[in-house]
Amino acid sequence: MPLxxxxxxxxxxxxxxxxxxILVIIFTLVTxxxxxxxxxxxxxxxxxxxxxxxxxxRVFDSYIDTMQVTSVNVRKYVNTSTSSNLMVxxxxxxxxxxxxxxxxxxxxxxxxxxxSATLTLSYRNYYFPVSAxxxxxxxxxxVFKINQSLNFSAITxxxxxxxxxxxxxxxxxxxxxxxDSQKITISLNTAMVKDWLEYAADTSYPNxxxxxxxxxxxxxxxxxxxxxxxxxxxxxxxxxLTVIVTKNNNTDTLTTSGSETVSLVNASITPSSxxxxxxxxxxxxxxxxxxxxxxxxxxxxxxxQLYLTxxxxxSKFSNQTSHSIAAQYISDTAGLVTDxxxxxxxxxxxxxxxxxxxxxxxxxxxxxLLGETNYGIMLRAGNQFTNLDLFTxxxxxxxxxxxxxxxxxxxxxRVTP
Numbered sequence: 001m002p003l004x005x006x007x008x009x010x011x012x013x014x015x016x017x018x019x020x021x022i023l024v025i026i027f028t029l030v031t032x033x034x035x036x037x038x039x040x041x042x043x044x045x046x047x048x049x050x051x052x053x054x055x056x057x058r059v060f061d062s063y064i065d066t067m068q069v070t071s072v073n074v075r076k077y078v079n080t081s082t083s084s085n086l087m088v089x090x091x092x093x094x095x096x097x098x099x100x101x102x103x104x105x106x107x108x109x110x111x112x113x114x115x116s117a118t119l120t121l122s123y124r125n126y127y128f129p130v131s132a133x134x135x136x137x138x139x140x141x142x143v144f145k146i147n148q149s150l151n152f153s154a155i156t157x158x159x160x161x162x163x164x165x166x167x168x169x170x171x172x173x174x175x176x177x178x179x180d181s182q183k184i185t186i187s188l189n190t191a192m193v194k195d196w197l198e199y200a201a202d203t204s205y206p207n208x209x210x211x212x213x214x215x216x217x218x219x220x221x222x223x224x225x226x227x228x229x230x231x232x233x234x235x236x237x238x239x240x241l242t243v244i245v246t247k248n249n250n251t252d253t254l255t256t257s258g259s260e261t262v263s264l265v266n267a268s269i270t271p272s273s274x275x276x277x278x279x280x281x282x283x284x285x286x287x288x289x290x291x292x293x294x295x296x297x298x299x300x301x302x303x304x305q306l307y308l309t310x311x312x313x314x315s316k317f318s319n320q321t322s323h324s325i326a327a328q329y330i331s332d333t334a335g336l337v338t339d340x341x342x343x344x345x346x347x348x349x350x351x352x353x354x355x356x357x358x359x360x361x362x363x364x365x366x367x368x369l370l371g372e373t374n375y376g377i378m379l380r381a382g383n384q385f386t387n388l389d390l391f392t393x394x395x396x397x398x399x400x401x402x403x404x405x406x407x408x409x410x411x412x413x414r415v416t417p
Contacts, residue, residue: 078281121185123180
């Protein structure tokens with residue numbers, strides 16, 4: 001073998017040095033890979049991660065960790081003009097008035113004689129409370145004039161008072177409708193309807209058409225719903241006004257089903273010390289404020305789930321119940337104004353789970369960490385504007401800790417530049 005080739009071959013000791021160097025390099029690479037994959041790096045390791053990089057997902061669980069939660073039940077008056085229900089009646093502390101205003105009346109019947117006027121309503125097979133005996137319950141109401149102009153699409157119970165409605169009955173009803181679409185008829189005072197026709201012909205006429213209110217009397221034992229003016233099923237089930245008039249010796253029958261409707265529901269709810277209620281229609285909502293002091297202010301919120309345990313024995317659901325609740329970001333000190341976006345929650349076993357995250361809206365928890373004022377979230381019934389669904393949940397004060405509201409937050413700490 002040539003001498004120059006032998007000189008290029010490493011000795012045994014040289015081979016050993018090369019192997020050692022290779023092993024050191026492999027060990028170093030494995031060490032850095034392990035640090036980079038760790039979910040919970042040390043504070044020393046954080047110094048080697050570029051600002052803005054994630055350091056693994058961590059989990060905060062209020063059943064394991066501690067978090068102060070402020071929970072308050074408050075009344076938030078709502079407008080129900082978008083509901084398919086026109087609710088009337090009394091049960092216990094619950095009282096509902098139904099308001100109706102017919103539009104589109106012909107202006108051709110000024111100075112006409114009103115021979116008769118009839119209001120026809122179609123029962124919607126909804127009753128509150130929700131037991132079988134309540135389905136047979138009686139409602140009774142008087143019809144009174146509305147004395148002032150009301151915006152039906154915005155009016156709430158707290159915007160009316162004793163002078164809003166007249167005190168002279170313009171018609172009445174007592175009965176127990178039980179079948180869906182069952183019709184009831186109420187004879188109306190012809191003088192009131194004549195005023196409506198005069199106003200349709202001349203808007204300067206002093207007696208305006210502000211509509212009428214169906215005001216329940218003490219003979220009611222239940223609240224029942226009729227199809228409202230917005231019913232999408234059929235025009236045949238909407239409130240209808242039928243008027244027989246005579247003018248210039250000609251007698252005509254006028255009918256209209258074009259109306260605005262709204263229910264004004266009042267109730268006083270006193271939950272137990274261990275529960276809170278989400279009461280649609282009336283309505284009661286719950287505000288919850290979470291102390292985030294244990295979540296790093298520079299964290300990225302990956303997921304938030306709020307678990308609520310239902311007190312089914314004290315909840316009231318019907319065939320109209322959607323069994324959904326919603327959470328909304330509170331944007332004012334009083335706790336009654338929200339940004340309008342809802343995070344929905346649905347039942348899972350005996351619990352309701354609200355995922356307070358969305359691909360369309362930043363989580364309230366992220367917004368609070370970014371510096372927005374933490375007023376908390378508002379919880380409300382899914383059918384808030386539709387009927388009288390009553391959701392009762394166990395509160396933070398319930399004796400059984402496994403029934404208390406639970407919040408699980410998944411977040412990623414980030415390195416401060």
